[in-house]
Amino acid sequence: MKNRDAHTEGPDLAALAALLADGTRAAFCLALLDGRAWTATELARHAGVAASTATEHLNRLVAGGLLAEERQGRHRYVRLADPATAELIENLASLAPRRPAPPGSLPAVNRSRALARARTCYDHLAGALGVAITESMTRRGLLDWEHGLTLTADGTAWLAELGVALPPTTRRPAVRSCLDWTERRPHLAGAVGAALCAHAFDSGWITRIGTGRAVAPTAAGRQALRERLGLSDEFCTPGS
Amino acid sequence: MKNRDAHTEGPDLAALAALLADGTRAAFCLALLDGRAWTATELARHAGVAASTATEHLNRLVAGGLLAEERQGRHRYVRLADPATAELIENLASLAPRRPAPPGSLPAVNRSRALARARTCYDHLAGALGVAITESMTRRGLLDWEHGLTLTADGTAWLAELGVALPPTTRRPAVRSCLDWTERRPHLAGAVGAALCAHAFDSGWITRIGTGRAVAPTAAGRQALRERLGLSDEFCTPGS
DNA sequence: GGGACACTTCGACGTTCGCCGAAGTGTCGC
DNA sequence: GCGACACTTCGGCGAACGTCGAAGTGTCCC
Numbered sequence: 001m002k003n004r005d006a007h008t009e010g011p012d013l014a015a016l017a018a019l020l021a022d023g024t025r026a027a028f029c030l031a032l033l034d035g036r037a038w039t040a041t042e043l044a045r046h047a048g049v050a051a052s053t054a055t056e057h058l059n060r061l062v063a064g065g066l067l068a069e070e071r072q073g074r075h076r077y078v079r080l081a082d083p084a085t086a087e088l089i090e091n092l093a094s095l096a097p098r099r100p101a102p103p104g105s106l107p108a109v110n111r112s113r114a115l116a117r118a119r120t121c122y123d124h125l126a127g128a129l130g131v132a133i134t135e136s137m138t139r140r141g142l143l144d145w146e147h148g149l150t151l152t153a154d155g156t157a158w159l160a161e162l163g164v165a166l167p168p169t170t171r172r173p174a175v176r177s178c179l180d181w182t183e184r185r186p187h188l189a190g191a192v193g194a195a196l197c198a199h200a201f202d203s204g205w206i207t208r209i210g211t212g213r214a215v216a217p218t219a220a221g222r223q224a225l226r227e228r229l230g231l232s233d234e235f236c237t238p239g240s
Numbered sequence: 241m242k243n244r245d246a247h248t249e250g251p252d253l254a255a256l257a258a259l260l261a262d263g264t265r266a267a268f269c270l271a272l273l274d275g276r277a278w279t280a281t282e283l284a285r286h287a288g289v290a291a292s293t294a295t296e297h298l299n300r301l302v303a304g305g306l307l308a309e310e311r312q313g314r315h316r317y318v319r320l321a322d323p324a325t326a327e328l329i330e331n332l333a334s335l336a337p338r339r340p341a342p343p344g345s346l347p348a349v350n351r352s353r354a355l356a357r358a359r360t361c362y363d364h365l366a367g368a369l370g371v372a373i374t375e376s377m378t379r380r381g382l383l384d385w386e387h388g389l390t391l392t393a394d395g396t397a398w399l400a401e402l403g404v405a406l407p408p409t410t411r412r413p414a415v416r417s418c419l420d421w422t423e424r425r426p427h428l429a430g431a432v433g434a435a436l437c438a439h440a441f442d443s444g445w446i447t448r449i450g451t452g453r454a455v456a457p458t459a460a461g462r463q464a465l466r467e468r469l470g471l472s473d474e475f476c477t478p479g480s
Numbered sequence: 481g482g483g484a485c486a487c488t489t490c491g492a493c494g495t496t497c498g499c500c501g502a503a504g505t506g507t508c509g510c
Numbered sequence: 511g512c513g514a515c516a517c518t519t520c521g522g523c524g525a526a527c528g529t530c531g532a533a534g535t536g537t538c539c540c
Contacts, residue, residue: 010352012336012338013336014261014262014263014265016336017257017258017259018262023498024499026254030253041515041516049498049499051517052499052518053500076516085335087331088332088335091327092256092328093253095324096251097252098250099250146414147391147395147396148391148413148430149389150384150387151387173385173389174386177413190388262527279486279487281487291486292529292531293528294487295489296528314485315537316487484537484539485539486535486537488534489532489534490533491530491531492530494528495529496525497526499522500522501520501521501522502520502521503518506517507515508515509512510511510513
C-alpha cells in the first residue's frame with residue numbers, strides 16, 4: 001500500500017486540468033472566450049463532433065464548474081462560468097504550445113489573421129488592436145506600470161470624459177494585465193478593460209466578424225480611436 | 241471526415257492541460273511550488289509511485305516545458321521552469337476543487353494546518369502569514385488596490401528602509417495579486433513579493449518546517465513583523 | 481574493482497476515456 | 511396532432527495512458 005503524502009488535503013489540480021485535457025472540451029472553452037453563450041449544437045459543429053459527444057463533454061464541464069448553463073425551450077445555452085474561469089483559460093492559452101496552421105487552408109489562415117488583428121478575450125479587447133490601445137494608454141499617461149499596473153488620475157478622467165461607465169467597487173481588480181497569446185504582449189483586462197470593451201461595442205466603434213470572436217473597428221470606431229488615442233490606421237484596416 | 245474549425249491554428253490548450261491532468265504529475269508540480277529543486281527519487285516517494293513511473297512523468301513535464309532539469313552525478317534535479325509556470329500552477333490551484341482530508345490522519349491534518357499558516361508559494365509568502373502581511377501593508381498605505389494594485393511611494397521607501405533589494409526593472413510585474421487557495425484571500429506576489437520573501441529568509445525571520453513548503457517565523461521574525469507591520473502574535477505562533 | 485545507489489528503458493497489463501449510432505425525450509411551429 | 515428540431519441516454523468499440531517489475535546504465539564510495 002502506498003504512502004501517498006501527495007494526496008493529503010489540498011487542491012485537486014489534476015481534476016481541474018483533466019477538464020481541459022481534451023481537444024473537444026478545450027475547443028469549447030476557447031470558443032466561449034468570445035464572452036457569449038453558445039448552444040450545444042453550435043459547439044458540436046464548431047468542434048466537429050456528434051451531438052451526443054458534445055452533450056457528454058458539456059455535462060462534465062458544467063459539473064466541474066467551468067461552464068454555466070441555461071435552458072430556453074429546446075436549446076441548451078452554455079457560457080464560461082465567471083471571469084475567473086475566463087482568466088484561467090486565457091492564462092493557459094498564453095502558455096500553451098501553438099498548433100501550426102494546417103497547410104494550404106486559406107479560410108483557416110484568414111480566420112487566424114482576423115483573430116490576431118482584433119478579438120474579444122472574454123470581456124475585453126485583445127489582438128493587435130487590444131495591445132495597441134493598451135500601449136497608447138500607457139504612452140499618454142492613462143496607465144502606469146512602474147509600481148504595478150494602475151489606472152492613473154488622468155486615466156480615470158479620460159474614461160469619464162469618454163462616458164465609460166465603471167462598475168462600483170467590486171472584488172474584481174480594476175486593471176489587470178492579460179498576456180495576449182497572438183501578440184505575446186500584454187493587453188488591458190480587469191473591470192476597466194471590460195468597461196472599455198463594452199463601451200466600444202455600445203458606441204458602435206467595433207463590430208463582430210461572423211460568428212467567432214474576431215471583431216473589427218467600424219469607420220466611426222477608426223475615427224474615435226485616432227482622435228482619442230492617436231492610433232494609426234494600421235490597427236484599423238482589414239488585412240489583405 | 242470532420243470539418244473541425246476548432247482545430248485551426250491557435251493555442252493547444254488540451255496539450256498543456258493534459259500535462260497536469262494526472263494525479264502524480266499534479267503532485268509533482270504542487271510540491272515544486274515550494275520553489276526548490278527536488279530529485280526524482282524524492283518526488284517519487286512524495287507521490288508514492290515507483291521510480292520508473294516518476295521518470296516517465298518527469299520526462300513528459302520537462303518535454304512539455306513546465307519543468308527544467310539539472311543533472312548532478314547520479315541525481316536528477318528538477319524545478320519549475322519559470323515564474324510564469326509557477327503562476328499558472330497557483331492559478332489552477334486556487335480554482336481547483338479541494339480534496340477532503342483523509343479521515344483520522346493526524347499527521348496529514350497537521351501538515352495541512354502548517355501549510356495554511358505559512359508557506360512559500362513558489363517565491364513569495366502565502367498562507368495566513370502571507371495574507372496578513374499583505375493586509376497590513378495595505379492598511380499602512382504601502383500597497384494601494386483602488387486603481388489597480390500598486391506599490392505606493394511609502395511602500396518603496398519602506399522596502400528601502402528594510403533593506404529589501406528589488407531587482408532592476410524587468411518584464412516581471414512589480415506587484416501581483418495571488419489568490420491564496422487556503423485563505424481564499426489575496427497575498428502579494430510579483431517581484432516585490434519575491435524580494436520580501438527572500439529578505440525574510442536572508443534575515444532569519446522565517447525558516448522552513450521539515451522538507452515541505454511550510455515555513456514558520458522565528459523569534460526574531462515575530463519581533464520584526466510586530467515592529468515593522470504590527471502583526472499580532474496569532475500569525476506567528478505554531479499551531480496547537 | 482566491486483557493491484550500492486539513482487535513475488532509465490521497455491514490455492505487459494489493466495483502466496479510463498472519447499467517440500459514435502441508435503433509440504429516446506422534450507420543445508416548437510404549422 | 512404531427513413532424514421537425516435540439517438534445518439526451520447508453521452500450522459498444524478502439525485508443526490512450528498510468529503503472530510496475532525486471533533488466534540495464536551511469537555515478538559514487540569504500
